[in-house]
Amino acid sequence: MMEEQARIMQALSGVTLAGHSVQGGMGLPPPHGHEGTDGDGRKQDIGDILHQIMTITDQSLDEAQAKKHGLNCHRMKPALFSVLCEIKEKTGLSIRGAQEQDPPDPQLMRLDNMLLAEGVSGPEKGGGSAAAAAAAAAAGGGAENSIEHSDYRAKLTQIRQIYHTELEKYEQACNEFTTHVMNLLREQSRTRPISPKEIERMVGIIHRKFSSIQMQLKQSTCEAVMILRSRFLDARRKRRNFSKQATEILNEYFYSHLSNPYPSEEAKEELAKKCSITVSQGVGTTITVSQVSNWFGNKRIRYKKNIGKFQEEANLYAAKTAVTATHAVAAAIHNSQANSPTTPNSGFQMKDEEFQLDSAESKNSLLTNMFTAGSSASFSLPNSGDMFMSMQSLNGASYQGAQVGANVQSQGDTIRHAISQTVGYNDGLRHPMYSPHSLNGNGGWHGAPTPSSVTSPNEGPGSVHSDTSN
DNA sequence: CCACATGATTTAAC
DNA sequence: GTTAAATCATGTGG
Numbered sequence: 001m002m003e004e005q006a007r008i009m010q011a012l013s014g015v016t017l018a019g020h021s022v023q024g025g026m027g028l029p030p031p032h033g034h035e036g037t038d039g040d041g042r043k044q045d046i047g048d049i050l051h052q053i054m055t056i057t058d059q060s061l062d063e064a065q066a067k068k069h070g071l072n073c074h075r076m077k078p079a080l081f082s083v084l085c086e087i088k089e090k091t092g093l094s095i096r097g098a099q100e101q102d103p104p105d106p107q108l109m110r111l112d113n114m115l116l117a118e119g120v121s122g123p124e125k126g127g128g129s130a131a132a133a134a135a136a137a138a139a140g141g142g143a144e145n146s147i148e149h150s151d152y153r154a155k156l157t158q159i160r161q162i163y164h165t166e167l168e169k170y171e172q173a174c175n176e177f178t179t180h181v182m183n184l185l186r187e188q189s190r191t192r193p194i195s196p197k198e199i200e201r202m203v204g205i206i207h208r209k210f211s212s213i214q215m216q217l218k219q220s221t222c223e224a225v226m227i228l229r230s231r232f233l234d235a236r237r238k239r240r241n242f243s244k245q246a247t248e249i250l251n252e253y254f255y256s257h258l259s260n261p262y263p264s265e266e267a268k269e270e271l272a273k274k275c276s277i278t279v280s281q282g283v284g285t286t287i288t289v290s291q292v293s294n295w296f297g298n299k300r301i302r303y304k305k306n307i308g309k310f311q312e313e314a315n316l317y318a319a320k321t322a323v324t325a326t327h328a329v330a331a332a333i334h335n336s337q338a339n340s341p342t343t344p345n346s347g348f349q350m351k352d353e354e355f356q357l358d359s360a361e362s363k364n365s366l367l368t369n370m371f372t373a374g375s376s377a378s379f380s381l382p383n384s385g386d387m388f389m390s391m392q393s394l395n396g397a398s399y400q401g402a403q404v405g406a407n408v409q410s411q412g413d414t415i416r417h418a419i420s421q422t423v424g425y426n427d428g429l430r431h432p433m434y435s436p437h438s439l440n441g442n443g444g445w446h447g448a449p450t451p452s453s454v455t456s457p458n459e460g461p462g463s464v465h466s467d468t469s470n
Numbered sequence: 471c472c473a474c475a476t477g478a479t480t481t482a483a484c
Numbered sequence: 485g486t487t488a489a490a491t492c493a494t495g496t497g498g
Contacts, residue, residue: 240495241495291477298477301488305489
């Protein structure tokens with residue numbers, strides 16, 4: 001500022017002392033009414049003032065203050081001041097013209113948008129980290145979501161806090177500096193002409209400087225978020241095999257719903273919870289609904305692609321679930337005074353002679369028991385010939401309390417349907433206990449049953465997660 | 471190191 | 485939004 005002042009002074013002195021009149025000065029009434037006379041004396045005075053100004057910096061503070069005071073009281077001061085004002089006006093215009101309303105920096109906007117999108121800037125989402133976690137838990141509804149994101153959230157909150165404190169610091173510093181400069185300018189405006197516009201401009205310059213610093217802060221915050229994000233995503237991308245129990249639960253559901261392995265949203269949630277619970281005893285990963293969806297998606301496609309490969313597994317889970325079901329079946333048959341429900345071979349197969357499927361009484365008792373028991377009853381019954389049928393389609397209700405009371409009539413339809421099917425798969429397999437009877441020839445579950453039962457959360461009590469088509 | 475298993479992601483259809 | 489299908493990328497057992 002001193003430099004600028006000195007420069008203007010120099011220019012002014014050069015112009016006036018050389019005898020050229022300053023354009024703007026013409027309009028001014030000459031001070032003290034000296035009206036053109038005594039021109040040399042005036043020049044002399046101005047020369048003195050300028051000289052004093054030029055040398056003021058070389059002197060000590062006290063001396064300078066004294067000089068300053070002297071200058072302020074100098075009789076020529078008002079005249080010089082108005083001349084300076086004129087010049088300022090002129091140059092100020094050109095300055096103002098050159099400096100335009102700066103358009104919003106696209107990069108800054110991008111950073112701002114990103115910070116807003118990431119939740120770093122913008123409205124506080126719950127305040128502190130504890131509150132944020134609580135809010136996340138409340139908003140997420142599902143526990144697994146907040147657990148999954150809690151680490152990420154904690155780190156994000158940390159970044160957010162740092163960002164905000166830094167931003168505040170910068171803002172404070174900026175304001176302090178601005179007021180300081182403004183005070184300085186106001187002080188100087190007594191000795192040199194400073195228009196409010198100029199102060200404004202100076203403030204603008206300061207703000208721009210500080211906002212460039214802010215941009216750096218924003219940029220580094222963005223970088224931090226990016227790093228956090230990539231690390232989080234990497235962690236998620238990294239495949240971790242499910243625990244044995246979790247796989248077991250999922251397989252159980254899959255094979256006991258083989259006719260329509262499309263768990264509803266509730267069923268998925270249930271499964272996710274179940275898998276997470278069994279795993280939660282250790283350090284195991286929690287399993288989310290989307291992971292369950294992934295699992296079923298993969299399972300369906302891979303099962304369909306190579307049914308033979310999964311035959312063993314299917315039998316295994318058929319046996320596993322059938323064993324529990326057999327108890328219910330046994331009780332049912334016993335209660336209905338049917339033939340003794342001996343369970344030859346693996347314990348879940350029954351021969352025609354031992355169990356008359358045609359007996360309506362037995363059948364109904366069996367079904368009622370199975371469904372009131374709520375167990376996932378998946379088992380094989382012999383057809384009239386040597387063929388074994390899988391009846392896993394009976395179990396639409398295993399995981400859904402709402403469907404435990406699925407009506408018996410539709411179950412009976414299911415049985416009839418299942419029996420009427422021909423088991424054309426797995427010719428080479430010696431024990432096709434589990435046959436993908438509900439897969440059509442084109443390979444696909446979606447041909448027969450309406451998938452709406454998967455997506456519609458509130459099924460009627462009569463509907464069943466099974467193949468009811470003919 | 472390899473081959474295979476498997477969870478996740480992408481793509482396209484609905 | 486869901487799904488099938490293809491694909492990616494990693495885990496795992498040999």
